Amino acid sequence: MKKQLTYIAAAFFFTGMVSAQKIDLNAMPKPGPTPAINIAKPKTFQLSNGLTVMVVENNKLPRVSANLSMDRPPYNEGSVTGVSEIMAEQFENGTTNISKDDFNKKIDYLGANLNFSSNGAAANSLSKYFPEVLGLMADAIINPKFSAEEIQNSKERAIEGLKSDEKNASSIAGRVSNALMYGKNTSRGEFETIESINKIQLADVQNTYKKYYAPDNAYLVIVGDVKFDQVKPLIEKAFSGWKKANTPVTPMEPSSNVAKTEINIVDVPSAVQSVVSLNNLNTLKMKDANYFPATIANYILGGGGEARLFMNLREKNGFTYGAYSSMSASKYAPQFSASASVRNEVTDKAVKEFMNELNAISTVKPEELENAKAKLKGSFIMSLEQPATIARFALNQKVQDLPADFYTNYLKSIDKVTAADVSNAVKTTILPNQSRIFIAGKASDISEGLEKLGYPVKYFDKDANPVAKPAAQKVDANVTIGSVADKYINAIGGLAAVQKVTSVSMDATTKVQGMDMSMKLLQAKGGKMNLNVSMMGNTVQKIVFDGKDGYMEVQGQKSPLSDKQKTEMSKDTELFPELAFAKSPEYKLAGIEKYNNEDSYVVKGAKDTYYYSVKTGLKTGEVKTADGGSVPASYSDYKDVSGVKMPFTIIQNMGGMDINLAVKSYQVNQAKDSDFK
Numbered sequence: 021m022k023k024q025l026t027y028i029a030a031a032f033f034f035t036g037m038v039s040a041q042k043i044d045l046n047a048m049p050k051p052g053p054t055p056a057i058n059i060a061k062p063k064t065f066q067l068s069n070g071l072t073v074m075v076v077e078n079n080k081l082p083r084v085s086a087n088l089s090m091d092r093p094p095y096n097e098g099s100v101t102g103v104s105e106i107m108a109e110q111f112e113n114g115t116t117n118i119s120k121d122d123f124n125k126k127i128d129y130l131g132a133n134l135n136f137s138s139n140g141a142a143a144n145s146l147s148k149y150f151p152e153v154l155g156l157m158a159d160a161i162i163n164p165k166f167s168a169e170e171i172q173n174s175k176e177r178a179i180e181g182l183k184s185d186e187k188n189a190s191s192i193a194g195r196v197s198n199a200l201m202y203g204k205n206t207s208r209g210e211f212e213t214i215e216s217i218n219k220i221q222l223a224d225v226q227n228t229y230k231k232y233y234a235p236d237n238a239y240l241v242i243v244g245d246v247k248f249d250q251v252k253p254l255i256e257k258a259f260s261g262w263k264k265a266n267t268p269v270t271p272m273e274p275s276s277n278v279a280k281t282e283i284n285i286v287d288v289p290s291a292v293q294s295v296v297s298l299n300n301l302n303t304l305k306m307k308d309a310n311y312f313p314a315t316i317a318n319y320i321l322g323g324g325g326e327a328r329l330f331m332n333l334r335e336k337n338g339f340t341y342g343a344y345s346s347m348s349a350s351k352y353a354p355q356f357s358a359s360a361s362v363r364n365e366v367t368d369k370a371v372k373e374f375m376n377e378l379n380a381i382s383t384v385k386p387e388e389l390e391n392a393k394a395k396l397k398g399s400f401i402m403s404l405e406q407p408a409t410i411a412r413f414a415l416n417q418k419v420q421d422l423p424a425d426f427y428t429n430y431l432k433s434i435d436k437v438t439a440a441d442v443s444n445a446v447k448t449t450i451l452p453n454q455s456r457i458f459i460a461g462k463a464s465d466i467s468e469g470l471e472k473l474g475y476p477v478k479y480f481d482k483d484a485n486p487v488a489k490p491a492a493q494k495v496d497a498n499v500t501i502g503s504v505a506d507k508y509i510n511a512i513g514g515l516a517a518v519q520k521v522t523s524v525s526m527d528a529t530t531k532v533q534g535m536d537m538s539m540k541l542l543q544a545k546g547g548k549m550n551l552n553v554s555m556m557g558n559t560v561q562k563i564v565f566d567g568k569d570g571y572m573e574v575q576g577q578k579s580p581l582s583d584k585q586k587t588e589m590s591k592d593t594e595l596f597p598e599l600a601f602a603k604s605p606e607y608k609l610a611g612i613e614k615y616n617n618e619d620s621y622v623v624k625g626a627k628d629t630y631y632y633s634v635k636t637g638l639k640t641g642e643v644k645t646a647d648g649g650s651v652p653a654s655y656s657d658y659k660d661v662s663g664v665k666m667p668f669t670i671i672q673n674m675g676g677m678d679i680n681l682a683v684k685s686y687q688v689n690q691a692k693d694s695d696f697k
Contacts (some may be wrong), residue, residue: 080527084244102212158258234265292650294461313445368469507637523691
C-alpha cells in the first residue's frame with residue numbers, strides 16, 4: 021500500500037509540473053548540456069615475456085572478466101588456410117595437466133564462461149572463483165593438449181560448415197568480396213576451402229601455435245571486483261611460463277581500390293535474393309582528425325533505421341528488410357561498406373539507389389547532423405555502464421596509439437564536428453567512384469539490368485576466380501514440359517506406383533540456433549495437410565487443413581485459416597504436381613540452370629518454380645513464393661519408400677538461413693480423415 025501511495029503522489033507531482041510549465045507535448049525535448057566524462061584509468065604492468073596487463077577495479081558487482089588479445093598483423097596461412105581456427109578449438113580440449121572432461125566440468129562447476137579464439141581468449145566468473153578460472157585459462161594457453169584425433173574432429177565440423185555455406189549467397193559474398201579487395205592469396209583475402217582444411221595436420225597446428233599464439237605484443241585486460249595488489253601476483257604466477265615467440269612481423273601485402281567503380285557478380289543460381297555490398301578501402305585510423313566526422317557521416321548514411329539507406333531502400337522503395345553501412349577504423353584493415361539483401365527483380369534499381377546515396381552523403385542537413393551527434397553521444401554514455409567498455413577503451417588506447425584524453429574528450433569531439441568536416445571526411449573514406457559493387461545472386465535474373473547501369477561488369481566463381489558471363493544453356497528441341505515430368509515420374513518409380521500414393525507422411529529433424537527441432541508433415545490428395553513443428557517436445561507451430569477448412573496454432577494460440585490461405589492451400593490437390601504439368605497451361609519449360617550443383621530443367625508455374633536434374637530426372641529443388649517472400653529448397657539423397665523414391669535430405673532457406681532437414685522416415689497411404697480435423 022505504501023508503494024502504491026508513493027506512485028500516486030509522484031504522478032500528481034509530475035502532473036502539477038506539466039501544468040505549471042505549459043510544456044508543448046508535441047515538441048521534441050531539447051538535449052541537455054554535454055556531461056563531463058570520467059573514465060577509470062587502468063593500472064598497468066608488463067611481464068618479462070612481453071604480455072601487457074591492464075587492471076580496472078570495478079566493485080559494483082561481484083564479477084570479474086579477463087580479455088586477452090594479440091596485437092599482430094594478419095598472417096598468410098597459404099595451403100592450410102583455416103589452421104588458426106582449428107588451433108583455437110583445441111584450447112577447450114583440456115591441457116597437459118587436466119583432461120578435456122575434467123577441464124570443462126570444472127568450468128561448468130564454477131559457473132564461469134571461458135572462450136578462445138585464434139587471436140586471444142575471454143573469461144568471466146564470480147569474483148570469488150576468478151583466481152581458479154584465471155588459472156584454467158592460463159593452463160589452456162600455456163599447456164595446450166593438441167591431438168590428431170581432436171584436430172580431425174574439428175576439421176570435420178569445419179568441412180560440414182563449408183558445405184552448408186556452398187549455396188548461401190551471404191557466405192559467398194563475404195568470402196569473395198574480401199578476396200577481390202585484398203587478393204585471394206593474401207593474408208587479408210584468403211579463405212578456407214574444403215581442400216585447405218583437409219590438408220591441416222597436427223604439425224601445422226603446433227607450428228601455428230608456436231609462431232603466432234604468443235605473449236609478444238599481447239594484452240590482458242582484467243575488469244571487475246578485484247584488487248590490483250592481489251591480482252597482480254596471480255597473473256605473474258599464471259602467465260610467467262608463457263614463452264615469447266619472437267616471430268618476425270611480415271609486412272602486409274599492398275592493396276588498393278579499383279581505379280573506376282565496377283560491378284562484380286558471383287552467380288548463385290539458387291538465390292532468390294541478391295546480396296549487394298559496396299566496398300572500398302581507406303586509411304582511416306581512430307587517432308585521425310577525420311575519425312569523428314567520418315563516423316557521423318556513416319551514421320547519417322547507414323547507421324540505423326532512420327538513416328538514409330534504410331529510409332530509401334526499405335521505407336521508400338520496399339527493396340529490402342534493411343540496408344546499412346559501416347565505417348571500420350581497424351588498425352590493419354580499415355574500410356567502408358554498405359550492404360543489403362534485395363529481391364532479384366530489383367537488384368539493379370537497388371544498386372542505383374545505393375550509388376545515389378553514396379554520392380549525396382557529402383552534403384548533410386543541420387537536423388541530420390544534430391540527430392547523429394545526439395544518438396552517438398547517447399550510445400557512448402550508455403556504453404559506460406558496462407565494465408567491458410572500459411576494457412575496450414583501455415585496449416584501444418594502447419593498440420590504436422590514442423591520446424590519453426581521447427575518451428574523456430569523446431563527447432566534445434563529437435560536438436565539434438561541422439557539416440564541412442563531414443564533407444571533407446567523406447572525400448577520403450566513402451568513395452563512390454572507386455568502389456567495388458559486389459553482388460552474389462542469380463545471374464540469369466539480374467545480369468541484364470545491372471549491365472545497363474553503365475559500370476563495367478565482371479563475373480567470378482565462388483572461389484573468386486574470374487569467369488565468363490554465365491550463358492543460358494539451350495534445351496534440346498525434343499525436350500518438352502511433358503517429357504521432363506515423365507522422366508521425373510519414371511525416376512521415382514513409374515506412373516503406376518505414383519498413382520497408388522494417396523498420402524505421404526514425413527518425420528524430419530533439424531537444428532535451429534543450436535536447438536533440436538522436429539517436423540512431422542502429413543499430406544493427402546485433395547490438398548489435405550497436417551504440419552506439426554516442435555522443439556523440446558513442445559509444439560511451436562501446427563497447421564491443419566482438410567481440403568476446405570482448417571486452423572493454425574502458434575505456441576498454444578489457435579486461430580482459423582483466412583479465406584486467402586484456404587484458397588491457396590486448396591489449389592495443391594495433387595501430391596505430385598508433375599502429374600498436372602502437361603495438362604495445365606500455367607506451367608512453362610523455362611530452360612536449364614544450375615540448381616543444387618546440378619544442371620536442371622526449370623519448370624515455372626504461376627508462383628512456384630521446380631528444378632529437375634538433366635541427368636537423372638530427379639527433382640533437385642523448388643522455389644515456393646508466398647506473401648513473406650520466396651523460399652528455396654533443395655532435395656537430395658533419394659531412397660525407395662514403398663516403391664516410390666523420396667528425398668531424405670531437404671535444405672530450405674528461410675530468411676537467408678539454411679535449415680537442413682534430415683528425414684528420419686516416410687510413410688505412404690497411412691493417413692485417415694481424422695488426421696486433418
